[in-house]
Amino acid sequence: MSKITMRDVSVMGPSYVHFPFEYFLDSLQECGIHKVDLWGAEPFYYRPDYASAAEAAVELKRMKAEMKARDQKCVIYTPETLGYPYNFSDPLPRLTDRTVEYFRMAMEDAHVLDCPRVFLNSGCGPRNQPKEESMKRLVETFRRIADLAEDADILLTLEQLQPYESNLVLTIDDVKHVLDEVDSPNLRVCVDLVAMEVQGETLEQYFDTFGDKVEWIHYSDAHHEVVGSSTFGKEKLAHWIQLLEEKDFQNGIDLEVNDSIYWEDPHTPHMESCRYLREELGLED
Template sequence: MKIGMFTAGYQRNNIEDIFKDAKRFGYDYIELWGGRPHAYPYDLKRGQINDLLKLKEKYEMPIKVYTPEHNAYPYNYMIGDEYQRKEAIEYLKTAIEMGKALGAEYTILSAGHAGYDATRKEIWERLSVSIRELVEHAQAQEHMILIEALTPYESNVCTTANDILEIVEYIDSPYFGAMCDVVPPYVQSESIMHYVNKLGKKLKHFHIVDSDGKSDTHLIPGDGSIPLKELMADLIGSGYNGDVTLELVTAYINEPSLYAKLAIDRFKKITER
């Protein structure tokens, strides 16, 4: 099981710090956050990707996963008029192309909040149409996309294992799979391991962090209340053969290097036998 470093917390740092820290702290790969100033899809397309590819080669640090920023910045394909939906889809199609060009194995998507007026029928129709468009584009690129659940604090669309299973089974493509961030199930008293049981081989990736159980805050391992040692033992014992990213987002943006080091040190201690 390889361990990845998520890069959103480095957005106030020089981009080279990401690769330098990932190498010296012992991470196996980078999960690249696709937001400005470092890896916004349209900036990559206009040439910034060359800098990232050079750093990837210099530090011998793979970019295994690309996670473009979306849902509200300003792209959320689940809300607004058809023009806004289409614009969000075009943005994510570009993100898929950039994920492929970066050499990433996966580009990760989620489904933002659909608004309080949307009915379940309207939510499903918009989600299924949008995901089908994105998967068809990914298929044409021969690049795999994954969908993750968000917490109920963030979305009212895909927030549970059943939600993810429903859309993955409906689309049914070898280029479309699932991942699990452990915070959404934990904050709503859903079994994390049921993602493994329900999604089976469609489950390709995990975001591992800690949680206080009452917010969407992503904490470093050991600072929340998830029994991570026991969870990781169950996950490894289940036969899951994907990788895990320690997804520190912006709670530690003031000192990303210090917390990236602390996170992997604690995680390795949790998983040592």
């Protein structure tokens, strides 16, 4: 049985989209956060800005030094795919080829960061086409990316999405289909607790279905709001922590306090979420 503490909590960066990388790190430091979910997007870091892997590595090493100076470490790298010209299931080969290359570069970047994981989700297929056709292309693209991950010794964590975000991987059955079809030891599961609740599923079901393939947890209150501020309630929020401990889950939780309502001031909602984790749910530093 594991014990989840605040040192096992990481934070992702999209809410800080209007702030520089150093502000993000300073905010996490003030919150007492030591683990970083590095968002691969402007204004933090976007690999296509750099002409070569060597040039990109210079910037990544600088960023790694900034994290180290604050007693922080990148534990998962999340290259942005929902808001950029990337897609796993589009009929256009140039688009899926570009996406595979983007993830090849992401794995290079993860090695520079000494980070073992790269995050991905299904994105959305063309909504005027049958899900089955898009899912088939998704699996084909994921197989290519998973082959790269096996060669690079990188774990891929696949998150399920909500219907407004995607028409592909939304449910436990969708996740299982993709894992079964791709059939790679390096493809793991990221459970987004909000998307899980939208489908009426439970964290127990995810562990029953995937066991130790559950690699990552996106944790927040309902609608990705401040922990303790919305409709999930203390009992449910505490239960998820307790279940992870009972399952001897070693990878902690990744705070996804991620909504445009927080863009003007992302620090305060993260500080309040961390206060709730400490004072209401009893997570120790």
